[in-house]
Amino acid sequence: MSVPAGSPSLTADSPLVRAARGLPTPHTPVWFMRQAGRSLPEYRAVREGIAMLDSCRRPDLVAEITMQPVRRHGVDAAIFFSDIVVPVAAAGLAIEIVPGVGPVVAEPIRTWADLHRLPELTADAIPDIAESVGLLVAELGSTPLIGFAGAPFTLASYLVEGGPSRNHLKTKALMHGDPDLWNALCARLAQISRTFLEVQIRAGASAVQLFDSWAGALSLADYETFVRPHSASVLSAVGELGVPRIHFGVGTGELLSSMSTAGADVIGVDYRVALPDAIERTGKSFAVQGNLDPALLFAPWEATERAVRRILAEGRAAPGHIFNLGHGVLPETDPDVLTRVVALVHEASAA
């Protein structure tokens, strides 16, 4: 397997890549999950009248939207503008993203016959993704682009439930009721996510994040039996391409130790877990990413600043720290506060 000649050499010394590898950095790198999106008026303007999944397949638009928060906030990384369900749609499943709701599958996947509606994904079905990444890498120079994909469980939840779910009832019923079908579905999703990540890495992404956003809904036993092996297969396959891997989920306090054995280099920490506890639970042997509560961006600045400084201090106990929120930027967030947080992280961590 040949590694792309693109960005990784230019970005190898960037604070983000160095922190992910546990190397010293001149300042703590910072980016925000959902930094591109509705918090930015320039995003709302360019997305006007274009459906979410259509916008993700237009390289000019993807590059523009991905760059918007980099230009505005001076973050240390771009996150590829796409969605976890883009590769599933590209593979051929009928799925849409309904504004204000999320991914919706009119005919959910619950039987072996349904699984046939979800073919494997091949790289030649997503030439636009490689093109978008190529445009971005050229524009970003020494700033890394983070590629991403959804982990099998989080994707399966949307596909089995038919849309967003609080309790994941049908998903859990399937995993326990028909483990063979569950494992086949997750193996298919792992193949799809792996291909999506490989295309981004070969086109020049300098790091990747595997989102298992809803894994926190699982017991430790179910996570280890039904979920972690599939995430591990994605992470180990992309590991061969040599870029750092970040793994993140929400509400994963009880799972962190187990998640850290799935094969990532950096553990994303949700805002409900104190960073020192996360560092302890992952054996002090992983770089960590996180974990400012996105709600703190709505507090008086003094409170925000206090929390940022505390998290920076706590992060020093880990082999590497990438500052981020403990989940995505909320659409109502004042983008000027994000810019201010970036400046504070840089200034306070360089001191």
Ligand SMILES: Cc1c2[nH]c(c1CCC(=O)O)Cc1[nH]c(c(CCC(=O)O)c1C)Cc1[nH]c(c(CCC(=O)O)c1C)Cc1[nH]c(c(C)c1CCC(=O)O)C2
């Ligand atoms: C669970 C999940 C999804 N998508 C994603 C996850 C994992 C991350 C997480 O835990 O939040 C991942 C994702 N989705 C999007 C990105 C872009 C990059 C970035 O973080 O800036 C990323 C990394 C764009 C998007 N994906 C989506 C939007 C909003 C669509 C819009 O602007 O109209 C964006 C910017 C749609 C989407 N897609 C999904 C949801 C829950 C939603 C929100 C629905 C809504 O509130 O309208 C599924």
